[in-house]
Amino acid sequence: MYLTSVAEKNDAAGARLGREEVRMLVLHVLMRGTSHGYAIARAVERDSGDALRMGEGTLYPVLRTLEHDGLVTSEWETADSGPARKVYRMTPAGRAEHDRRLLDWRSRVSAMSAVLGLGRAGMAGRGGKPA
Amino acid sequence: MKNDARRHPAIEAFLATVEGKLRGLAPEARADERNELAQHLDLLAAAYQARGLDEAGAAAAALERFGHAERIGRDLHRASRCGDRPSPLDYLRFFLGYGGFIVVAYLALFWSMGDPMPRGLPWAIAANALLLPSAFIYSDMKKRRKAATARD
Numbered sequence: 001m002y003l004t005s006v007a008e009k010n011d012a013a014g015a016r017l018g019r020e021e022v023r024m025l026v027l028h029v030l031m032r033g034t035s036h037g038y039a040i041a042r043a044v045e046r047d048s049g050d051a052l053r054m055g056e057g058t059l060y061p062v063l064r065t066l067e068h069d070g071l072v073t074s075e076w077e078t079a080d081s082g083p084a085r086k087v088y089r090m091t092p093a094g095r096a097e098h099d100r101r102l103l104d105w106r107s108r109v110s111a112m113s114a115v116l117g118l119g120r121a122g123m124a125g126r127g128g129k130p131a
Numbered sequence: 132m133k134n135d136a137r138r139h140p141a142i143e144a145f146l147a148t149v150e151g152k153l154r155g156l157a158p159e160a161r162a163d164e165r166n167e168l169a170q171h172l173d174l175l176a177a178a179y180q181a182r183g184l185d186e187a188g189a190a191a192a193a194l195e196r197f198g199h200a201e202r203i204g205r206d207l208h209r210a211s212r213c214g215d216r217p218s219p220l221d222y223l224r225f226f227l228g229y230g231g232f233i234v235v236a237y238l239a240l241f242w243s244m245g246d247p248m249p250r251g252l253p254w255a256i257a258a259n260a261l262l263l264p265s266a267f268i269y270s271d272m273k274k275r276r277k278a279a280t281a282r283d
Binding site for chain 1: 149163164166167168170171174175196197198199200202203206207209210211277
């Protein structure tokens with residue numbers, strides 16, 4: 001019962017971070033180098049100052065889709081100590097997709113900021129005060 | 132990674148539920164998925180234990196962070212299957228099924244209207260039944276080839 005309720009709560013929180021956002025965040029983390037699922041989740045959490053959390057299980061369907069689309073590859077890596085880990089690596093197509101998405105994201109954020117009067121352009125247009 | 136016997140039963144139950152949703156996958160692919168999720172959950176639970184939770188609390192907290200087992204299993208199954216390459220038999224099945232559906236739909240339509248069939252119509256039906264599924268198959272093959280090229 002407890003597990004069901006916490007899982008549902010977690011699903012609700014995960015829903016706030018949509019699949020497309022998770023996809024973008026995964027690509028961004030992998031731009032820095034190879035990584036595995038757990039480390040990707042920790043990187044997102046750390047870089048967002050704990051503000052962005054996803055249902056961590058949702059990472060894996062997203063990773064499978066990225067693999068299918070040819071944007072990342074994966075392989076099991078055996079370390080000297082510890083168990084084998086499945087690590088993900090960005091492909092050139094993944095890098096291009098990341099850059100394209102980043103550009104889209106920037107233009108969307110700046111457009112929203114302008115409309116909401118949050119950005120420099122928006123604030124300047126209204127003399128720094130809401131209309 | 133912990134071996135299965137040492138893992139908390141709640142995590143084992145979670146993994147079994149996810150695995151149950153992956154029945155359509157090859158046994159090796161299913162084992163891969165299970166191992167990867169198990170590893171992530173073990174690391175999460177260990178991190179919670181390091182912060183002072185007992186084993187049961189750490190397992191519950193790790194599962195909370197992970198999400199709903201059935202949904203993850205379903206999504207994972209769907210995402211893994213979309214990478215499968217259809218066999219020529221799959222394409223043939225699709226071609227015959229879709230083409231057959233078009234023929235039956237047209238015939239049923241004209242039969243229900245009760246009008247005599249225009250002279251050129253059988254050719255139009257045959258052309259639709261051949262061209263539409265072919266176009267879908269061609270576009271699917273093209274998309275898969277593009278993804279494969281990107282992967283290489």
